[in-house]
Amino acid sequence: MAQTPSIAEEKTSSAVSSSKSITLRIARFNPQKDSDTSFMEFKVPVEKWTTVLEAILDVKKHFDHSVAVRYSCRQATCGSCGMVINGKPRLACFTKISELNSDTVTVEPMHNFPIIRDLAVRFDRLFNSHHKVKPYLIRDDTDVSSDTKEILQSPEELEQFIQFSNCIKCGLCNSACPTMATDSSFVGPQALAQAYRYVADSRDKGKDNRLKIIDESHGIWRCHFAGSCSQVCPKGVDPAMGIQLLRGYMLGFRS
Amino acid sequence: MNPHDEHKEGIGGMANPGRYGIERIAYWLMRLTGLGLLGYFIAHIYETSNILRGQVGWDEFLDLTQTTEGHLFLTLVIGMCVFHTVNGIRVMLGHGGIGVGKPARPDYPYLPASQNSQHKIGIYSAIVLAAIAMVYGMAVMFGE
Numbered sequence: 001m002a003q004t005p006s007i008a009e010e011k012t013s014s015a016v017s018s019s020k021s022i023t024l025r026i027a028r029f030n031p032q033k034d035s036d037t038s039f040m041e042f043k044v045p046v047e048k049w050t051t052v053l054e055a056i057l058d059v060k061k062h063f064d065h066s067v068a069v070r071y072s073c074r075q076a077t078c079g080s081c082g083m084v085i086n087g088k089p090r091l092a093c094f095t096k097i098s099e100l101n102s103d104t105v106t107v108e109p110m111h112n113f114p115i116i117r118d119l120a121v122r123f124d125r126l127f128n129s130h131h132k133v134k135p136y137l138i139r140d141d142t143d144v145s146s147d148t149k150e151i152l153q154s155p156e157e158l159e160q161f162i163q164f165s166n167c168i169k170c171g172l173c174n175s176a177c178p179t180m181a182t183d184s185s186f187v188g189p190q191a192l193a194q195a196y197r198y199v200a201d202s203r204d205k206g207k208d209n210r211l212k213i214i215d216e217s218h219g220i221w222r223c224h225f226a227g228s229c230s231q232v233c234p235k236g237v238d239p240a241m242g243i244q245l246l247r248g249y250m251l252g253f254r255s
Numbered sequence: 256m257n258p259h260d261e262h263k264e265g266i267g268g269m270a271n272p273g274r275y276g277i278e279r280i281a282y283w284l285m286r287l288t289g290l291g292l293l294g295y296f297i298a299h300i301y302e303t304s305n306i307l308r309g310q311v312g313w314d315e316f317l318d319l320t321q322t323t324e325g326h327l328f329l330t331l332v333i334g335m336c337v338f339h340t341v342n343g344i345r346v347m348l349g350h351g352g353i354g355v356g357k358p359a360r361p362d363y364p365y366l367p368a369s370q371n372s373q374h375k376i377g378i379y380s381a382i383v384l385a386a387i388a389m390v391y392g393m394a395v396m397f398g399e
Contacts, residue, residue: 031260087271087274088274088275109262110262111262111263111264111268112261112262112263112264113261113262114260114261114262115262121262159358159359159360160358161358162358162360163358163359163360163361164358166361176275178268178269178279178282178283180263180264181263181264181265181266181268181269182263182265182266182269184261184263200358224282224285224286224346225278225282225346225349225350226275226278226279226281226282227275227276227278227279227282227367227369227370227374228275228278228279230367230369230370231275231276231278231367231370232275233365233367234365235361235365236361236362236363236365236366236367237361238356238361238367238368238369240355240367240369240370241355241356241358241367241368241369242358244349244350244351244352244355244369245352245355245358246352247350247351247352248351248352248353251350251351253351253352253353254352
């Protein structure tokens with residue numbers, strides 16, 4: 001399936017003025033009907049500030065509204081529009097076409113996530129893994145039973161985990177991970193980085209509990225420090241660092 | 256199962272290291288050299304078991320390594336061994352949380368601290384040392 005219509009050639013109600021156009025290749029796959037992925041091609045006018053998400057929405061508006069894509073905030077905050085862009089997992093709203101330095105932009109659904117349709121993938125496994133590492137403060141006391149409503153923390157203590165709190169659960173790290181490419185049971189860099197986020201939090205008392213959860217054959221030991229997760233993270237979380245620091249606890253380098 | 260069920264990148268994705276920089280290439284080389292050394296280990300056990308065939312059998316098998324192909328094979332083994340050792344030390348230190356940077360508030364463009372120059376130098380050192388060892392090994396073997 002391939003077609004190359006052009007927005008510039010089409011008479012539309014909206015004004016489109018652009019000095020450049022690119023070919024946008026969109027992966028199409030409907031698990032209900034298709035046996036394999038096909039690509040549709042569209043000529044899309046772009047400006048230097050045009051993002052990949054805007055180009056996809058242009059296609060939806062002018063050519064084919066059936067293209068399935070998940071998006072929401074358009075500002076790299078919600079983590080909805082993760083996809084593989086020119087072979088690398090990125091957020092479509094956070095990727096300008098001009099920075100790709102290519103006249104052809106290929107968008108595919110993220111790897112290691114089951115496809116719902118076209119560019120939309122299922123997040124069940126990511127959320128399950130995230131939930132598995134208990135992503136919340138574990139304490140013996142509670143606000144209800146304690147007189148203290150606040151748990152004070154120094155700036156230095158905050159620095160230990162604040163970076164990992166930036167995770168928006170977009171799944172790009174899991175998509176880039178070479179272990180996840182072959183291991184269906186691996187807990188994944190997103191969940192492991194979040195395990196570190198809470199283990200490193202001075203208010204949390206659930207370290208032993210969490211270390212036990214990830215100390216399994218498909219847990220933290222499957223990470224081989226390829227670092228691809230950190231390279232694709234759009235929020236600077238650096239999951240590879242978190243995982244290695246977490247492993248430092250398990251190997252006795254940290255306490 | 257339909258391959259789209261999980262949409263895994265599979266071995267093909269692992270075998271495409273170019274997208275993620277030198278760290279992913281090191282990861283891939285580490286796997287390859289590990290498998291290569293495992294193959295050599297098994298072959299080595301078979302080779303040394305030829306001693307049971309006596310002096311003649313042992314000499315016969317050892318002659319295989321004295322050919323051009325045998326020298327090239329051993330050169331490859333030297334390279335795999337050196338790369339796997341040096342890069343393995345780097346990875347083991349990283350696994351203990353050593354040299355992966357310190358957590359801090361990230362600033363755009365969010366360069367990951369764990370992919371720092373120390374690790375890059377470690378990877379390039381492993382490659383260069385492996386190359387030097389291979390050249391030296393070839394010089395010794397082919398210079399005989």
